[in-house]
Amino acid sequence: MSKYFPWRAANHIELLIDGDAFFPHIFSAVLNAKEYVIIEMYLVASGVLFEAFYDVLVEAISREVKIYWLLDDFGSLGLITKDRQRLTRLGVKLVLYNPLSIKRQRLTENLNRNHRKLFLIDGELAYIGGAGITDDFYNPNTRQALWHEVMLAVKGHVVVDWLALFKQTWGRFSDLPIQVSQPELKIHKLERSYLARLSFGSYFRDADIVRSLVKQIKKAQHRVWFATPYFLPSNKVRRVLRRAARKGVDVRLLLSSKYTDNRWVRYAGHRYYYRQLRDGVKIYEYQHRCLHAKMVLADSWVSIGSCNFDHWDLHWNLDANQEVKSGLFAEEVKQLFEQDFTNCKQFTLEEWLSRPWHKRLREWLFSVLGRLAIRIGR
Ligand SMILES: O=P(O)(O)OC[C@H](O)CO
Numbered sequence: 554m555s556k557y558f559p560w561r562a563a564n565h566i567e568l569l570i571d572g573d574a575f576f577p578h579i580f581s582a583v584l585n586a587k588e589y590v591i592i593e594m595y596l597v598a599s600g601v602l603f604e605a606f607y608d609v610l611v612e613a614i615s616r617e618v619k620i621y622w623l624l625d626d627f628g629s630l631g632l633i634t635k636d637r638q639r640l641t642r643l644g645v646k647l648v649l650y651n652p653l654s655i656k657r658q659r660l661t662e663n664l665n666r667n668h669r670k671l672f673l674i675d676g677e678l679a680y681i682g683g684a685g686i687t688d689d690f691y692n693p694n695t696r697q698a699l700w701h702e703v704m705l706a707v708k709g710h711v712v713v714d715w716l717a718l719f720k721q722t723w724g725r726f727s728d729l730p731i732q733v734s735q736p737e738l739k740i741h742k743l744e745r746s747y748l749a750r751l752s753f754g755s756y757f758r759d760a761d762i763v764r765s766l767v768k769q770i771k772k773a774q775h776r777v778w779f780a781t782p783y784f785l786p787s788n789k790v791r792r793v794l795r796r797a798a799r800k801g802v803d804v805r806l807l808l809s810s811k812y813t814d815n816r817w818v819r820y821a822g823h824r825y826y827y828r829q830l831r832d833g834v835k836i837y838e839y840q841h842r843c844l845h846a847k848m849v850l851a852d853s854w855v856s857i858g859s860c861n862f863d864h865w866d867l868h869w870n871l872d873a874n875q876e877v878k879s880g881l882f883a884e885e886v887k888q889l890f891e892q893d894f895t896n897c898k899q900f901t902l903e904e905w906l907s908r909p910w911h912k913r914l915r916e917w918l919f920s921v922l923g924r925l926a927i928r929i930g931r
Pocket residue numbers: 595596668683685814815861
C-alpha cells in the first residue's frame with residue numbers, strides 16, 4: 554500500500570446527523586448485508602443500543618453473513634465480559650485491539666488506542682464518523698440521541714481504501730484471516746458524485762490526517778469552521794487557525810460547553826481561547842447537549858471522522874477521517890454548522906478577559922496536567 558491514500562472520484566456521500574438518524578440506517582444496512590460486515594470501534598458499552606445491535610447481528614449471522622469486529626480494549630471497558638462472550642459465541646470474529654496489560658515492558662504502550670469508527674458492509678457501503686455503540690449516541694427504546702454526533706454513509710471508490718486500511722490494522726492484531734471478496738472499482742452512475750479521500754493517523758509516526766488539515770487551513774480563502782468536543786490541538790494547528798483569522802478568513806470553533814462528558818479537557822482547552830480570540834477566531838460553545846461531532850470545513854473541503862485533532866489523538870491513537878472535496882457537500886456541512894451555531898454561546902474577547910480568577914487558575918491547572926499527561930507517553 555502506498556503511504557497515503559489518493560483522492561478518488563465517483564463517490565456518493567450522505568451526511569447523517571445524530572444517532573436517531575444514523576443508527577437505524579446502519580442497522581438496516583447490516584440487515585441487508587450479503588457477505589460480510591466489518592466493525593472497527595473505540596467506544597462500546599453494554600446497554601440498550603448494544604442489545605439492539607446484537608439482535609441485528611444475530612439476524613445477519615443466521616444468513617451466514619461474516620462479522621469481523623475489531624474492538625478497542627480500553628474504549629470498550631463498558632462492554633461487560635458476558636456481552637463480549639455472547640458476541641464470540643454467536644460467531645462474531647472479535648479481535649481486541651492492544652489488550653490492556655500490566656505485564657508490558659513499557660506500561661505506556663497501553664496508551665496506544667484504536668480510536669477509529671467504521672462500519673463496512675460488503676465492500677460497498679461504509680459508515681464513518683465519531684459515534685460509538687453506547688446509549689448516549691442513541692437509545693432505540695426512546696428514539697433519543699443524547700449526544701450530538703455525525704456519521705457519513707459512503708458509497709463508491711473510496712470504500713476500497715477503507716477496506717484496505719482495516720485489513721492492515723486487523724492483520725497486525727489477529728491471525729484470523731479476513732476472507733472477503735475484493736470490491737471492484739466500478740464506475741458508479743451517481744446523481745451526485747464527490748471527490749473523496751481517506752486520511753488517517755497512526756500515532757505520530759504517520760500524521761497524514763493532521764498534515765492534510767494544516768494544508769487545507771492554509772489554503773482556505775473564505776472559511777475554516779472546526780468542530781471538536783476536545784479542543785487540545787497541537788501548537789501547529791492552533792497557529793494556522795490564528796494565521797488564517799488574521800488573514801481575514803472566517804475562522805470559527807464549535808466546542809463543548811459545560812454539557813461535555815470530559816470537563817477537565819474543556820478546562821485545559823480554555824487555556825487556548827485568549828490567543829484565538831485575540832487574533833480574530835470566533836469561539837462558540839455548544840449548549841444543552843454534549844457535542845461529540847468531529848468535523849472541519851475549509852471552503853469546499855470537508856473532513857469528518859474519528860479524529861478530535863487533540864494531542865491525545867495525535868500521539869497515541871489510530872484515527873481515520875473521510876475527506877470530501879465538493880462545493881455541494883460543503884454547503885450541506887455549512888448548513889449544519891450554521892444550525893449548530895444557533896445553539897451556542899459565543900464568547901467575545903472582552904468577555905473572556907473578564908472571567909474570574911478562579912476560572913483562570915482552573916484552566917492553568919488542567920492545562921499543566923494535560924501537558925504532563927502527554928509527556929508520559931513520549
Ligand atoms: O474519544 P472520543 O471522541 O470517541 O470520545 C470518547 C468519549 O468522550 C469517552 O468519554
